Amino acid sequence: MSFKKLWTALKGGANEAAEAIADSQAIRILDQELREAKEELRHCDQNLTSIMAKRKMAQSKVESMSADIDKYTEHALAANEQGNETLAVECAERVSELETTLSTEQGLLDGFKQSEEALKKNIAKAKANVRRMEQQIDQVKATEAVQKAQVAVSTRHMGANSKVKTAVDSLERIKQKQAERAAQLDAAEELAKEESGSSLDEKLKAAGLASGGDVSGKDKLAQLLAKKKS
Numbered sequence: 001m002s003f004k005k006l007w008t009a010l011k012g013g014a015n016e017a018a019e020a021i022a023d024s025q026a027i028r029i030l031d032q033e034l035r036e037a038k039e040e041l042r043h044c045d046q047n048l049t050s051i052m053a054k055r056k057m058a059q060s061k062v063e064s065m066s067a068d069i070d071k072y073t074e075h076a077l078a079a080n081e082q083g084n085e086t087l088a089v090e091c092a093e094r095v096s097e098l099e100t101t102l103s104t105e106q107g108l109l110d111g112f113k114q115s116e117e118a119l120k121k122n123i124a125k126a127k128a129n130v131r132r133m134e135q136q137i138d139q140v141k142a143t144e145a146v147q148k149a150q151v152a153v154s155t156r157h158m159g160a161n162s163k164v165k166t167a168v169d170s171l172e173r174i175k176q177k178q179a180e181r182a183a184q185l186d187a188a189e190e191l192a193k194e195e196s197g198s199s200l201d202e203k204l205k206a207a208g209l210a211s212g213g214d215v216s217g218k219d220k221l222a223q224l225l226a227k228k229k230s
Contacts, residue, residue, distance in 0.1 A: 055112035
């Protein structure tokens with residue numbers, strides 16, 4: 001292999017190793033990002049609560065001023081009907097002051113309302129995104145666990161098949177050795193018989209030329225009749 005090809009192979013192996021490390025850390029990184037996102041959402045909820053409290057206070061103040069304006073307006077009209085112009089003018093001035101202050105407070109109230117609505121929408125979107133991320137992380141974790149289990153089962157199955165094949169091969173070798181040993185024993189026994197002459201005696205008996213061999217019924221009857229005559 002050339003140096004260039006060797007370097008390419010090593011570089012590719014290093015990239016694969018780096019990717020494997022990054023992949024192994026991916027779920028941990030996602031979990032950390034999810035925790036940080038939830039923490040930010042808690043701060044957003046706190047800010048929203050603060051804005052809602054200020055909006056309620058501003059709304060209460062606006063409602064109170066509006067009630068005072070109505071009250072002093074009625075007083076001004078009543079005093080004017082009674083002919084008490086001085087008191088009517090004083091009540092009218094009070095109404096004017098309250099309307100000026102009310103305009104400022106209404107502006108603050110409108111600002112709080114807008115901020116509250118915008119923050120609610122943004123928080124709702126962020127929470128939806130967090131829920132989607134959480135679901136995806138759970139799905140990735142479940143898929144990763146299933147795939148790891150499948151790999152483990154596949155590896156064990158391959159290992160088991162390899163072991164079974166090895167055992168079968170060993171069994172066949174044992175059978176072959178036993179057959180060879182049995183043949184060797186038979187050959188040794190046959191050789192021993194030939195050396196002792198027992199093999200020749202068995203052949204003579206089988207031919208009826210020696211006693212102890214197998215004799216047919218007719219031959220035996222002939223022997224008995226000959227023996228009787230003698």
